[in-house]
Amino acid sequence: xxxxxxxxxxxxxxxxxxxxxxxxxxxxxxxxxxxxxxxxxxxxxxxxxxxxxxxxxxxxxxxxxxxxxxxxxxxxxxxxxxxxxxxxxxxxxxxxxxxxxxxxxxxxxxx
Amino acid sequence: xxxxxxxxxxxxxxxxxxxxxxxxxxxxxxxxxxxxxxxxxxxxxxxxxxxxxxxxxxxxxxxxxxxxxxxxxxxxxxxxxxxxxxxxxxxxxxxxxxxxxxxxxxxxxxx
DNA sequence: AGCAGATTTCGCAAAATTGCTAAAGAATTT
DNA sequence: AAATTCTTTAGCAATTTTGCGAAATCTGCT
Numbered sequence: 001x002x003x004x005x006x007x008x009x010x011x012x013x014x015x016x017x018x019x020x021x022x023x024x025x026x027x028x029x030x031x032x033x034x035x036x037x038x039x040x041x042x043x044x045x046x047x048x049x050x051x052x053x054x055x056x057x058x059x060x061x062x063x064x065x066x067x068x069x070x071x072x073x074x075x076x077x078x079x080x081x082x083x084x085x086x087x088x089x090x091x092x093x094x095x096x097x098x099x100x101x102x103x104x105x106x107x108x109x110x111x
Numbered sequence: 112x113x114x115x116x117x118x119x120x121x122x123x124x125x126x127x128x129x130x131x132x133x134x135x136x137x138x139x140x141x142x143x144x145x146x147x148x149x150x151x152x153x154x155x156x157x158x159x160x161x162x163x164x165x166x167x168x169x170x171x172x173x174x175x176x177x178x179x180x181x182x183x184x185x186x187x188x189x190x191x192x193x194x195x196x197x198x199x200x201x202x203x204x205x206x207x208x209x210x211x212x213x214x215x216x217x218x219x220x221x222x
Numbered sequence: 223a224g225c226a227g228a229t230t231t232c233g234c235a236a237a238a239t240t241g242c243t244a245a246a247g248a249a250t251t252t
Numbered sequence: 253a254a255a256t257t258c259t260t261t262a263g264c265a266a267t268t269t270t271g272c273g274a275a276a277t278c279t280g281c282t
Contacts, residue, residue, distance in 0.1 A: 080195065082192070083190070084190060086212075093212070099209070
């Protein structure tokens with residue numbers, strides 16, 4: 001996951017937050033579900049991978065691609081995700097992609 | 112929206128259901144929100160367009176493309192949707208795309 | 223500082239999606 | 253049933269995404 005402004009510090013905000021709040025604290029992980037709804041796709045993938053405790057290389061292998069591809073997908077600036085790729089990632093992590101069209105302004109809360 | 116088995120009858124299941132249950136019956140429309148969560152992307156787009164009471168041509172114009180593209184996106188067999196296109200459609204209809212990775216088996220209910 | 227692991231970036235080829243036109247097929251209206 | 257509107261299909265070009273390897277950058281550890 002690449003930070004927006006800084007060049008290439010894997011010590012970016014998301015990484016810091018992850019370490020501080022989630023690493024080794026199972027109860028915190030539950031909170032992620034809520035926060036995720038407002039996140040970018042790139043960050044969702046990043047969080048998903050972190051929660052599964054995988055390196056990009058490990059996820060890449062599961063998905064059937066390379067680390068450079070995973071890195072690109074986790075790049076906040078990248079906008080070119082395909083549903084097909086998102087599904088491949090989901091499948092690799094025993095998830096499934098759920099998609100909805102919701103009214104532009106309102107944010108729907110999830111049960 | 113193309114049916115899976117029949118060749119090209121726009122009198123396919125979805126179309127029939129639409130006419131029978133939704134056309135001119137506002138209260139029925141609410142039920143769509145629930146059903147949609149389990150639908151394919153293709154059908155979501157179709158339902159979205161129908162609820163907006165638009166022809167493929169009208170939607171195409173709003174999105175900035177042609178009817179053939181819309182038709183393809185509504186084809187149940189088509190799997191090549193990109194997030195970018197889904198967002199263009201959402202934007203045209205004053206919606207936004209919400210995406211989640213959920214556990215493979217369970218279906219999350221929406222508020 | 224040095225080392226090993228992890229992530230990012232670059233460049234180009236391959237594959238997939240979109241853009242578009244025209245024509246055929248189907249549904250609706252008159 | 254003829255006319256009109258709507259949708260699907262086909263083909264190909266243009267654009268975009270993916271695939272992939274190698275080098276560069278960054279992190280954590282000793």
